[in-house]
Amino acid sequence: MIQALQIGGALIVTAALLQGVLALYSQIARDFRARQADTLRLSRFRVQTEQLLRRADADRRKSELSWSGKRKFRISRKQAENKTGSICSFHLTPHDGGSLPPFEPGQFLTFELNIPGQAQPVVRCYSLSDSPEDLSHYRITVKRIGASENEDCPEGIASGFFHNRIGTGDVVDVLAPNGQFVLDTHSDRPVVLIAGGVGVTPLLSMLKYLNDNNSQRETWFVYAARNGEELACRDEIEQIISNNSHFHSLFVFSDPTEECVEGQDYDCAGRPTVELLKEHLKSSNYQFYLCGPAPMMELMTRQLCGWGIPDRDIHFEAFGPATVKTIQKDAGSGETPSESVGVKFARSGLSADWREEDGSLLDLAEAHHLKVNSGCRAGNCGTCATALKTGKVTYMATPASEPAGGTVLLCIARPDGDVTIDI
Ligand SMILES: Cc1cc2nc3c(=O)[nH]c(=O)nc-3n(C[C@H](O)[C@H](O)[C@H](O)COP(=O)(O)OP(=O)(O)OC[C@H]3O[C@@H](n4cnc5c(N)ncnc54)[C@H](O)[C@@H]3O)c2cc1C
Ligand code: FES
Numbered sequence: 001m002i003q004a005l006q007i008g009g010a011l012i013v014t015a016a017l018l019q020g021v022l023a024l025y026s027q028i029a030r031d032f033r034a035r036q037a038d039t040l041r042l043s044r045f046r047v048q049t050e051q052l053l054r055r056a057d058a059d060r061r062k063s064e065l066s067w068s069g070k071r072k073f074r075i076s077r078k079q080a081e082n083k084t085g086s087i088c089s090f091h092l093t094p095h096d097g098g099s100l101p102p103f104e105p106g107q108f109l110t111f112e113l114n115i116p117g118q119a120q121p122v123v124r125c126y127s128l129s130d131s132p133e134d135l136s137h138y139r140i141t142v143k144r145i146g147a148s149e150n151e152d153c154p155e156g157i158a159s160g161f162f163h164n165r166i167g168t169g170d171v172v173d174v175l176a177p178n179g180q181f182v183l184d185t186h187s188d189r190p191v192v193l194i195a196g197g198v199g200v201t202p203l204l205s206m207l208k209y210l211n212d213n214n215s216q217r218e219t220w221f222v223y224a225a226r227n228g229e230e231l232a233c234r235d236e237i238e239q240i241i242s243n244n245s246h247f248h249s250l251f252v253f254s255d256p257t258e259e260c261v262e263g264q265d266y267d268c269a270g271r272p273t274v275e276l277l278k279e280h281l282k283s284s285n286y287q288f289y290l291c292g293p294a295p296m297m298e299l300m301t302r303q304l305c306g307w308g309i310p311d312r313d314i315h316f317e318a319f320g321p322a323t324v325k326t327i328q329k330d331a332g333s334g335e336t337p338s339e340s341v342g343v344k345f346a347r348s349g350l351s352a353d354w355r356e357e358d359g360s361l362l363d364l365a366e367a368h369h370l371k372v373n374s375g376c377r378a379g380n381c382g383t384c385a386t387a388l389k390t391g392k393v394t395y396m397a398t399p400a401s402e403p404a405g406g407t408v409l410l411c412i413a414r415p416d417g418d419v420t421i422d423i
Pocket of ligand 1: 108124125126127128140141142143144145146154155156157158159160198201202317318319375376381
């Protein structure tokens with residue numbers, strides 16, 4: 001009897017002990033999980049704080065170091081970026097020896113080039129193609145337009161000048177980085193960067209930014225070209241893609257040469273389409289950035305819209321005068337009058353009549369020998385944004401991004417009734 005009681009007692013004690021141990025174990029496990037969650041929260045918080053501090057520091061340096069008007073830059077390096085040499089990179093360092101302001105991945109520089117034989121400086125924009133994290137220099141990558149490759153196309157004035165006349169040590173006039181076609185660096189959503197031809201430049205800068213910040217964002221780099229000879233910076237791109245397990249590339253050739261091997265030199269023949277993207281992307285929940293020839297961008301933006309991608313997730317930039325979205329954006333109230341309307345240039349005190357055949361307000365201003373800064377002349381670069389003091393305008397094309405309140409892009413604006421502009 002006593003023995004049975006002793007055994008019972010021992011069992012009760014053991015059970016109590018076991019319960020205690022189990023309770024202690026689950027408490028330790030709970031504490032461990034809570035500590036893990038805390039560590040994760042803390043590390044996310046640390047990353048976010050670091051990002052905020054970095055951005056605040058970049059904003060401060062940008063406002064301290066940025067310049068208005070022209071600044072002289074020396075070409076510190078010139079380098080061919082494809083097999084035929086039709087695409088060249090130019091490294092630029094400030095002639096005054098000062099520091100460079102940070103820029104956002106996707107932005108461009110505007111050049112005022114004094115080209116022999118041209119009555120006025122030639123203004124052209126070139127995207128910054130290097131990482132915004134390396135401010136030892138700026139880099140642009142220029143494709144030579146026309147020349148030997150197509151006899152019907154005259155040699156490009158500015159691109160020909162860069163390729164044929166500009167070399168290491170030469171000095172050029174440059175306006176500060178600008179542009180609204182920039183990577184959303186605050187987001188952690190996956191991204192698809194779609195480049196066509198030399199449109200690769202702003203997207204390469206975005207890719208380099210993501211890589212330099214050790215991004216965990218799933219990133220697809222889709223690069224379309226006619227064939228391997230037209231690809232710029234291929235080694236650089238492939239090295240970045242192989243560096244980060246979240247990065248993927250797709251090379252799409254529309255006209256592969258005999259030496260191009262599918263699966264080795266390129267991933268598929270044809271042009272980039274949404275069907276191709278659907279084969280590789282997990283869903284449609286990505287941010288899309290596109291830059292390339294107008295037909296490619298027209299097709300892709302139309303197909304992306306058809307796939308249900310909201311407008312806010314489709315970002316694009318066109319290099320040439322072609323517009324991507326053909327819907328006319330009406331910034332005014334009604335139809336453009338066929339009769340002449342009055343245009344006042346407030347600062348110069350000039351007045352002019354505008355008629356349909358006068359073209360844009362930029363054309364009209366230039367026809368009256370007024371100096372207006374311009375770059376793309378297609379509503380892309382924002383260089384011609386000017387205050388509209390009275391009246392309304394109609395845009396002949398959709399601006400790549402809305403200019404600041406109260407200003408209009410003269411290169412694509414026509415007066416919608418009498419107007420006064422601040423020139
Ligand atoms: C925001 C922005 C960023 C840009 N970034 C780059 C860049 O990173 N690298 C780059 O090489 N270019 C870039 N460009 C294009 C560049 O600004 C020039 O338009 C281009 O170099 C042609 O200028 P050009 O003076 O050599 O040619 P032009 O003398 O103006 O034109 C010569 C001939 O080429 C045709 N043409 C003009 N532009 C193009 C074009 N883009 N494609 C095909 N034919 C054309 C013209 O119709 C004409 O027949 C960018 C443009 C913009 C607006
Ligand atoms: S010149 Fe580029 S927006 Fe007008």
